[in-house]
Amino acid sequence: MSYDRIIGNAPALARLQGAVARRRVAHAYLLAGPAGVGKKLAALAFAKSLLCAKGGCDACPECARVEAGRHPSLRLLARADHKREIEIDQIRELLRELSFRAVDDKPRIVIVDEAERMNEESQNCLLKTLEEPPDRCVIVLISASPALLLPTIVSRCQTILFMPLSDEAVLTFARERLKLDAAPAGLITRLAAGCPGRAAALAPEAADLKARAAELLAAVASGDLNTIVERISKIREIDQARERAREQLTLLAFALREIMRACALQTTPDPDLVPADFAQRLARLDAEELADRIQGVLDHIRTIDLNANVPLTVEDAMLRI
Ligand SMILES: [Zn+2]
The missing domain is CATH 3.40.50.300 (P-loop containing nucleotide triphosphate hydrolases)
Structure with a gap:
């Protein structure tokens, strides 16, 4: 049926x-x-x-x-x-x-x-x-x-x-129906935030996402944000620019969350999600400060949806890490 x-x-x-x-x-x-x-x-x-x-x-x-x-x-x-x-x-x-x-x-x-x-x-x-x-x-x-x-x-x-699904349900969907391997399925599940349609839309880019996350976090760690911001400025269709900006900031929020999780468990962050130089840069922050940073990024994601200047919003979010 x-x-x-x-x-x-x-x-x-x-x-x-x-x-x-x-x-x-x-x-x-x-x-x-x-x-x-x-x-x-x-x-x-x-x-x-x-x-x-x-x-x-x-x-x-x-x-x-x-x-x-x-x-x-x-x-x-x-x-x-x-x-x-x-x-x-x-x-x-x-x-x-x-x-x-x-x-x-x-x-x-x-x-x-x-x-x-x-x-x-x-x-x-x-x-x-x-x-x-x-x-x-x-x-x-x-x-x-x-x-x-x-x-x-x-x-x-x-x-x-309609409510977002559990991560487990989306992961099963990504593995079984989208036929993704464990690592890309895990990353896409985190980005899809409970929405299998988003997971399906991201699936063709699964291989690129990890590289994009690494590039973004390297930029934040080094403070050289131009490449990331310029790339978003060049996207002419505003909805595509928003989608890319949301993706970038979501990747940033997930990296921060992973550092917070590792901090709470007194372990090191998953290197698949967080490159070492980015983790090192944030090592000085305690759990409360990390939570503030995550909230800041989430606030910026909301601003993107409210007709903000998209590249500037992404730059501002990255500068505040
Ligand atoms: Zn019928």
Whole structure:
């Protein structure tokens, strides 16, 4: 069945499955949780369960059309490549389509990915539809930042929370499904922070990540930050620059955490995660100071998400180590 591909978050999936089984499907859902945790897969499995005669078999033409995003009763809405927002014209077009009567007795399903990318005008435009939903229409909003949605939107939806998975679950996923060796699987699991989708996205770079971490930590240890900062400045697509900056600071936070763990256990840090010169530079810090440094890096990661100057944020975070 189509839900089988999703790991973890059984309570969230049970709510979606239960709604269909009891024929009590709401007009609107908000699937909220971190990026890469499985919300979109769940939304597609939910769509299949509503459109497939066998309740989402993952083997029939209906399921295949949903999977390919080409089912006539399913509309997938997302921001266009290189656009920061889901544009108001996209919402207007969607509402125009929904204003037509359905051609068959199938429900019509709308999935809005990264729903927080709708600006206020777009959200208000969609709100009218949520207040007076067309017959047999189900709107599924997906968001990693539901706080950016208007409260009036959220209150019209049944919110279903998706939580990060355990590191063990992500590690198993990285080993068994992504077919990674132990060392890269371990590193990717740490970076994925409970989100298998992030692990899958990082997998092609698994071999490079360790080298990138070593280069970053060497730069911090030597104080020569130019190469790292310049490389981020040269990434033109802002979301890619953010993603790279987040990755770099996450690698930094993990190295600090590993030093803190080693400090607590009075052992030496794992050399796979922390090169000796970096560990040496931080050897003078006690546990409290290390915790402060980690918090500082995490604060900077949050700043990246808030439209900050990305290269400067990374430089500032590295300077404060
Ligand atoms: Zn099917």
